[in-house]
Amino acid sequence: MDPSFLVLQSLSGLASASSLFVIASGLTLVFGVTRIVNFAHGSFYMLGAYLAVTLVPRLLDLSYSPWTFFLGVILSAVLVGLVGVAIEVLLLRRIYRVPELFQLLATFGIVLIVQDVVLKVWGPVDIPGPRAPGLRHGVEILGQRFPSYELLLIGVGPLVLGLLWLVMHRTRFGVLVRAATQDREMVGALGVNQARLFTTTLFLGAFLAGLGGALQIPRLPANSHMDLSIITDAFVVTVIGGMGSVTGAFLAALVIGQLQAFGILIFPKVTLVLVFLLMAVVLVVKPWGLLGKPDAAASRTVAPEGILGLRRFRPPERILAGLAVLLVLVVPLIADAYKVKVATEILVFALAAFSLQFLVGVGGLVSFGHAAYFGIGAYAAGLLVTGPFKAPMELALALAPLAGAAGAALFGFFIVRLSGIYLAMLTLAFAQIVYAVCFQWVEVTGGDNGVVGVWPAAWAASRGTYYYVVAAVVLAAIVALRRVIHAPFGYTLRAARDSATRADAIGIDVRTHRWLGFTLAGAAAGLAGGLYAFSKGSIDPTMISIPQSVDFLAMILVGGIQTVMGPLVGAGVFHALKDVFMPLTEFWRLALGATIIAMVLLFPRGIAGATLSLRPRRPAPASVEASA
């Protein structure tokens, strides 16, 4: 290979590393101080790009010079910084003390809201930005042309790193940020005005994201998918670098930039997979990233978020459960074909949400990528039926949970080595790998379009019959999984969640049990995915996307994370509402985002949790909550 080509490839890797670092540095700073992993950071980036494609051309009309171009870029970043301040004051300030799952969900609510706002303001069409005056052409390097704007970007990363270093080491604000990153409670105990510190940090973080977005406009048109595509990259960079470490983010961005630049030459299809594999390897070797430190708060004992106490159904609940089963059975007799389809989907999602509750509520393993195992099951079933095997539906449905379990066992092997926010990030990363594979491996998976013609066997072809197939399988799976929650295995998972130290001291191999639990949940999700593929008649990558994972989390949040059966209620309510309201409004995502945020702020215990608190009960769980 030509050495000059390698140099240029490496330079373009440096340019993307630089952009990635600018964005990730903001994310890692905000996490360090607030301990919130801000999903909306990608939205800040997108807003930066949209503001820049709006502002910069106007400024260039006034005066065509590089100075006005960069003035416009900085101005956009400042505006995004102000949006960050507004979000801190209005939302984040209220959720600093809630469990991290709720924080992630609430910031994802912002993502949804911003998506709809951007669509409303700028429309669905990509908006290309102007090129920077004076940097429109290439420079000759070793006989090849290299865009001069990319050269400039290469310089931006180290410049931002240098400026951040000055801020962190030469200003009072910077010293406080570093102190808070090490021990937030101590900073509070020393009488530092935390509200102002957090607001300023959010400004700086959002400013950096906005700057990253605004700087992209000559390379990349502003589009409405930028937010989620960048946030996964930014997560990966901050996790590899060590959350809270700016220098770590810089190192990680450099490595990833080069990996992408050269990976694309060797494995053009699997660069994404390479990046996530790097992340998995780094986290297994160094569970807190390259330069990260264990969270001081991680060693403190706090009441777990999830199912608090188990008991058998009492008579009223038995009657309720009986009525629910009866209702499930009569649906095809009283409802039209469309409603039967919706009911089928509700049953499928109920199983998926229940399997997620098994992980989150029982095992304390917050999975942000549960759609991966749902999707693996759906793709396994769909491809078995439509692919060269032309397998029958029955076989496909039997293999779907095995596929889900295999995927969960593979990824879970790495995931259970971590805890807390790192665990959540790794589940998300693995889900993105599965998504990328299904998206990019067009020959097998049909890429973006997916595969159609996934129909049930002839005997189950009618909507009503297939509904009963789903109902029987789902009810059996839920009863079995509930049994496991009450069995020694479920108790062991809950014990490990309550106190891993104590579990270890009574001889429980925490990691192995978590891994088995993860695999079991993957199997149940895979089964749900297989059932879903046949009910839709097709498979496509949206089944594995982040929004699908968030839907599952929203279902258990709506139903009540502290109850065993709540997620089933949550799945029903959530999907029915989605079905009713989605056709009515063009702002479905905005409504969903606002609902998620409202749930986190007002009813963190969900519907089932709220009904529980209406009636007198044992004081026990209340005292646990009080200490939470």
Place this chain on the structure above:
Amino acid sequence: MTLLVVDRLNKRYGGVSAAKEVSFTVAAGEMVAVIGPNGAGKSTTFGMVGGQVKPDSGMVTLDGEAITGLPSRAIWRKGVGRTFQIAQTFVTMTVAENVQMALVSHRGRTRHLFADATRLYRDEALALLDGVGMRADADRPVSELAYGDVKRVELAVALASGPKLLLMDEPTAGMAPKERVGLMRLTARVARERRIGVLFTEHDIDAVFSHADRLLVLVRGEIIAAGTPESVRADPRVKQVYLGEAGARAAERAKRLVEVPA
């Protein structure tokens, strides 16, 4: 009969020696206290016996079997129960369920998928709770107990596997004075009845001098004195580096306490 033999354990953290040639023994039914100022290496020594800390060199032998450097859950299987400085319990479970969990693990049934966990080994758990005076609270959530009672439950959990040795890290930390005496008496009785060796660290001088059969005094990773409470109390080096004058007086008081047996 010698139950635990700790032979020349060493552990360094960077330039700091947390344990230097630490050797001692614990016999069945014997209560041995490890005392020393903060940072003396008590927790390190404890961790090396319990499996949380891997020693750089040296041997730990339990009942004639080498357990050096095994993971803590393997050491538990060899017969070492543990309680922690800050009580570690399963806070969303009841008192009985906490003990049942230990029994389920002891019998190797943690992967059982269909049995009803709340009914497994319940009678056995109740008997263990009876032994620590907590049977009446069996069905209360452990989260609503007073801290002294939580410590008793933790003791029952530690006893569930029928251990030969109990490791208790500051058993009375965070407890009211009255509860402390009760817990130490209970521990001493259990140890004698069941012939369990107890190794404990403690800051409370009263508890140490009135309940330990033997004492080890650790300072900067080294055992500077070992022996009966009387001989340690009399050791001038111990007085100098650890007890101080006020501590020596407290040790005298505790001596009088023990001379009036309960």
